[in-house]
Amino acid sequence: MTLAADRISASDRAYADLLDGIQSGLLPAGFVLGEVEQAARLGVSRTPMREALRRLAADGLVVQQSPRVTVVADLDAEDIRALFEIRRALEETSARLAAARGDAALFRNLAEEFAHVDLTAVEGRDAYYALIARFDAALDAAVANDYIASALRTVRTHLVRVRRMARDKPARLEASAAEHRTIAQALADRDGELAAHATHVHLHNALTGILETLNEGQK
Structure with a gap:
């Protein structure tokens, strides 16, 4: 060497x-x-x-x-809002493209997995985050655009820190799993507009939950 x-x-x-x-x-x-x-x-x-x-x-x-x-580096509310602005643009575009280009059967299987996640134990939550990672990888592969994938890698590097803020909120995790299932099912059905809309709703809810957590921590 x-x-x-x-x-x-x-x-x-x-x-x-x-x-x-x-x-x-x-x-x-x-x-x-x-x-x-x-x-x-x-x-x-x-x-x-x-x-x-x-x-x-x-x-x-x-x-x-x-x-x-x-x-x-610090990660405050303004940083998180800015992160979600670029995340929304990238992921909604990716959802539209993946619906047209992706493997419908693969996304149907992922939708089924999201429907049966167990978030009651630490192991189940870890498995859920691993499932999200597999979903993201499948989405990137379906889009097949290196520029989008590179930009999303940067965003996801920061998202690991952000997601940790919502990890202990069971209700939000349950809702997130349902939202991911809706997105995956829309991709399986090749409905790009529904997939993009469901992605928009998911990101809005995720951002709202994270900002609420930040506000609670400052009280």
């Missing part, structure tokens, strides 16, 4: 570790990511750590407060 490959591997490992920490909440907004400290913690040199931090900055997940201080 070349030195360049070693460096890239170390950078990828550092990026993945920090990304997981940010998305899981272990590294909360405002947390200082010291280059030297984080490099020592992960057992990598400062060069791959610097590269990992640059990638996170490009993703909008960290901000450079000074030449030597990098912190985890």
Whole structure:
């Protein structure tokens, strides 16, 4: 293995570790990511750590407060509203395209899975989020547009942090599963306008629920 490959591997490992920490909440907004400290913690040199931090900055997940201080980016109500604006444009367009281009049988099977999710236990909720990931992957494959897929990857990187805010709301999770089922069924029926409308409703409800959670936390 070349030195360049070693460096890239170390950078990828550092990026993945920090990304997981940010998305899981272990590294909360405002947390200082010291280059030297984080490099020592992960057992990598400062060069791959610097590269990992640059990638996170490009993703909008960290901000450079000074030449030597990098912190985890905040995620407030305005950030979330802005995220959902681009999410709505991308996902409603994707729904219309996937209805015309996708595998109807695949989306019919996904609709059936959404109808039988068990959200009463942690394992069931984890399986539900894994099902959403499979649905997203099927949607991307059906759309077959690399530009849309690339933009959605960036959005979804932030959505992991946002979704965590609604994870403990059973009623919202139940409603979300039903909304995903409606979208998947519309895609199976090749009804692009219904799929786009159902996506719009789902995103409106998701945003409302998240903002309510934020407001409750500030009281």
